[in-house]
Amino acid sequence: xxxxSSTTRRNVLKGSAAAGVAALVSPQLFSIARAQTAxxxxxxxxxxxxPFGAEANDQVKAAQIAVKEFNDAGGFEGRLxxxxxxxxxxxxxxxxxxxxxxxxxxxxxxxxxxxxAAVQLSINNVSKERGVIFNSISQSDAINEAKDWxxxxxxxxxxxxxxxxxVGRYAFGKFGKKVAFLTADYAYGHEMVRGFQRVGKDFGxxxxxxxxxxIGATDYSAFLPRIQALQPDILCLCxxxxxQVISITQATEFGLKGKTKLVAPVLLYTARQAGGDxxxxxxxxxxxxxxxxxxxxxxxxxxxxxxAANGGAVPxxxxxxxYAGVRSILEAVKAAKSTETExxxxxxxxxxxxxxxxxxYYRACDHxxxxxxxxxxxxxxxxxxxxxxxxxxSIEAPDEAKLRSCDELGHKA
Amino acid sequence: MxxxxxxxxxxxxxxxxxALGAIYVLxxxxxxxxxxxxxxxxxxxxxxxxxxxxVGVFLFGLTGNFWVSLVITPLMxxxxxxxxxxxxxxxxxxxxxxxxxLLTFGxxxxxxxxxxxxxxxxxxxxxxxxxxxxxxxxGIGYFPLYRLFLIAFTGFIVAALWYxxxxxxxxxxxxxxxxxxxxxxxxxxxxxxxxxxxxxIGTGVAGLSGxxxxxxxxxxxxxxxxxxxxxxxxxxxxxxxxxxxxVIAGLLVGIVVAMTSLVAPDMAKVAIFTLMAVVLLVRPRGxxxxxxxxx
Numbered sequence: 001x002x003x004x005s006s007t008t009r010r011n012v013l014k015g016s017a018a019a020g021v022a023a024l025v026s027p028q029l030f031s032i033a034r035a036q037t038a039x040x041x042x043x044x045x046x047x048x049x050x051p052f053g054a055e056a057n058d059q060v061k062a063a064q065i066a067v068k069e070f071n072d073a074g075g076f077e078g079r080l081x082x083x084x085x086x087x088x089x090x091x092x093x094x095x096x097x098x099x100x101x102x103x104x105x106x107x108x109x110x111x112x113x114x115x116x117a118a119v120q121l122s123i124n125n126v127s128k129e130r131g132v133i134f135n136s137i138s139q140s141d142a143i144n145e146a147k148d149w150x151x152x153x154x155x156x157x158x159x160x161x162x163x164x165x166x167v168g169r170y171a172f173g174k175f176g177k178k179v180a181f182l183t184a185d186y187a188y189g190h191e192m193v194r195g196f197q198r199v200g201k202d203f204g205x206x207x208x209x210x211x212x213x214x215i216g217a218t219d220y221s222a223f224l225p226r227i228q229a230l231q232p233d234i235l236c237l238c239x240x241x242x243x244q245v246i247s248i249t250q251a252t253e254f255g256l257k258g259k260t261k262l263v264a265p266v267l268l269y270t271a272r273q274a275g276g277d278x279x280x281x282x283x284x285x286x287x288x289x290x291x292x293x294x295x296x297x298x299x300x301x302x303x304x305x306x307x308a309a310n311g312g313a314v315p316x317x318x319x320x321x322x323y324a325g326v327r328s329i330l331e332a333v334k335a336a337k338s339t340e341t342e343x344x345x346x347x348x349x350x351x352x353x354x355x356x357x358x359x360x361y362y363r364a365c366d367h368x369x370x371x372x373x374x375x376x377x378x379x380x381x382x383x384x385x386x387x388x389x390x391x392x393x394s395i396e397a398p399d400e401a402k403l404r405s406c407d408e409l410g411h412k413a
Numbered sequence: 414m415x416x417x418x419x420x421x422x423x424x425x426x427x428x429x430x431x432a433l434g435a436i437y438v439l440x441x442x443x444x445x446x447x448x449x450x451x452x453x454x455x456x457x458x459x460x461x462x463x464x465x466x467x468v469g470v471f472l473f474g475l476t477g478n479f480w481v482s483l484v485i486t487p488l489m490x491x492x493x494x495x496x497x498x499x500x501x502x503x504x505x506x507x508x509x510x511x512x513x514x515l516l517t518f519g520x521x522x523x524x525x526x527x528x529x530x531x532x533x534x535x536x537x538x539x540x541x542x543x544x545x546x547x548x549x550x551x552g553i554g555y556f557p558l559y560r561l562f563l564i565a566f567t568g569f570i571v572a573a574l575w576y577x578x579x580x581x582x583x584x585x586x587x588x589x590x591x592x593x594x595x596x597x598x599x600x601x602x603x604x605x606x607x608x609x610x611x612x613x614i615g616t617g618v619a620g621l622s623g624x625x626x627x628x629x630x631x632x633x634x635x636x637x638x639x640x641x642x643x644x645x646x647x648x649x650x651x652x653x654x655x656x657x658x659x660v661i662a663g664l665l666v667g668i669v670v671a672m673t674s675l676v677a678p679d680m681a682k683v684a685i686f687t688l689m690a691v692v693l694l695v696r697p698r699g700x701x702x703x704x705x706x707x708x
Contacts, residue, residue, distance in 0.1 A: 049529075049534050049634075049635070050635065051633075053534045053536065053633075054535040054536065057534065057535055185679070211678045212678055212679055213678065214682060216639075218626075218629075218630040218636070218639065219433060219629065219630060221429050221432065221557075221560065221671075222426070222429055222430070222433065222670055222674030222675070222678075222681065223674055223678060224429075225422055225425040225426050225429055225554060225675075226422060226426070226675055228425075228554055229418075229419065229421070229422045229425075229554065242536065242631060242633070245631060246629075246630050246631060249629075249631075250557075253541070253546070253547070253559065253560075254548055254555060254556070254557055255557075258555075274536070274538055275538075276538065276540065
């Protein structure tokens with residue numbers, strides 16, 4: 001038998017010359033070819049260590065569910081998503097460095113994350129300078145305001161104005177007008193107090209004490225005798241994470257609950273789990289409670305996926321935000337049929353979504369996710385199992401009118 | 414009424430300060446003991462405190478009994494102290510004060526990371542023992558029973574340590590070893606063993622304060638960090654190496670924090686360091702320290 005083509009010297013030369021020319025003139029072709037299979041990278045800076053560690057770790061777990069869901073469905077044009085988790089140590093400087101690294105070195109397409117009113121502003125600063133979309137999953141009022149906001153900024157979480165507003169509207173009418181504040185001395189705490197004070201004006205509340213404690217404080221006993229002596233109707237604990245656990249535990253030990261209703265703007269599922277019985281009767285707001293699954297199908301869907309992946313555990317409030325924050329971006333990529341920043345921004349602005357807690361959308365002027373606020377009360381005796389820690393006492397429906405107006409935030413119409 | 418506060422409130426605030434001071438006292442005693450007798454500045458003291466809290470939680474999980482854990486925890490943490498002294502600190506004696514300082518500084522990082530790896534990042538909880546839950550009416554207001562217990566228990570530990578060091582034969586050897594180790598050695602006493610025991614007692618007391626603080630503030634790998642700074646302040650204010658000084662300074666710092674929190678909560682942390690600065694200006698060796706104690 002005769003072979004059809006023989007490898008001659010001439011053919012080899014011709015072939016390699018052609019390949020060489022192609023390689024020289026079109027390096028872009030190669031990178032495009034690679035980009036089509038390159039993962040969609042989402043940077044995820046959260047404070048894994050430190051006083052908010054429990055919440056941050058849950059955010060990671062839930063965010064991974066959103067990534068898995070996306071990848072299991074085939075990703076976007078064959079491109080799979082990848083979550084790049086970094087520890088920001090609850091430190092604005094550390095967060096800025098990690099974010100910069102994620103953008104410059106790891107070449108992430110998007111940033112989702114943060115768990116601090118202050119730290120998210122530093123992440124936002126870096127990502128807006130670099131023109132990278134940042135979807136924040138932590139409460140902040142400042143991030144909505146024109147001076148910090150940019151078109152790259154999205155805010156998946158609730159903000160203090162609407163959260164404290166909803167909790168105030170519920171509590172001030174029910175429990176009394178004599179109010180004391182014990183507040184973590186940083187942006188989150190200050191914004192929560194401002195939110196309470198603003199709605200408090202409508203109710204005519206009387207602020208009997210406004211005490212600030214350093215973030216990460218481990219002993220609150222020195223503040224408690226004074227609050228005890230003032231006998232307020234309501235004590236608002238405007239703090240977060242471990243601070244919330246310790247302050248509520250110690251307030252309970254001092255017997256404050258006898259005369260005073262303890263109220264937290266954000267009553268954390270993780271804090272309640274860590275604090276145990278001491279939380280009994282404490283009222284607070286939340287973006288999400290797994291128990292919503294009895295009335296909201298999307299909540300059931302998220303819970304089931306989370307349970308399957310985490311040995312029966314349910315997602316916490318901030319955990320669910322980690323899921324929603326990542327899912328919004330990935331769904332916007334699909335809707336926009338692109339990972340290009342401008343197109344994904346348009347995709348997100350167009351979303352009308354129900355990922356886990358009922359209908360939501362991003363307000364046009366500041367990309368604040370308009371959503372419901374859930375008011376919960378901590379149970380004690382009638383718990384069905386260890387996850388059954390809250391009863392939902394009220395749900396404030398999504399309503400743009402409850403947010404500060406675009407005008408007030410400094411956005412031009 | 415004084416400055417807008419009732420006398421009852423001021424009295425209750427004072428009790429709060431004493432309870433706060435109790436933990437400071439225990440922390441500072443351990444630190445002061447090791448420094449005063451061994452001339453070792455133990456930067457891992459906060460880490461031993463943290464390990465004490467974790468050992469407490471671990472033992473509580475095993476036995477379900479707070480009191481058993483309270484007894485065994487200092488023994489186990491002291492045991493860890495034995496190992497650390499024998500194999501890490503001992504080779505550095507006679508090499509200048511900065512060698513053990515750097516060693517214990519590094520050791521504290523190792524201990525924190527080891528706990529993070531073993532027990533996770535997010536922290537654990539040690540419930541207040543049921544018989545000490547809730548608040549009692551002191552006549553001036555309600556005060557948590559557990560904090561009253563803290564005051565009493567600290568008093569007991571301080572008395573026991575004082576008796577051991579000042580009134581027993583072994584205590585006499587320890588004191589002699591502190592003032593002149595060479596003579597003690599010449600007298601045929603194994604000074605190395607004395608130092609071993611002292612280091613174990615110091616770290617054991619740190620572990621004890623860890624388990625005692627656990628029901629109040631929870632248990633986390635980082636809990637020893639702020640505590641170390643506070644313990645040093647108390648030790649410096651009281652005078653390095655003085656048991657009585659640690660007690661007075663610990664209570665003083667607790668009361669200063671409590672009183673500042675009442676009138677100007679923002680200033681509470683600063684007040685601790687202001688107190689230290691004032692004491693150092695007026696009396697550089699601390700309230701009950703020996704002159705030139707660093708030598």
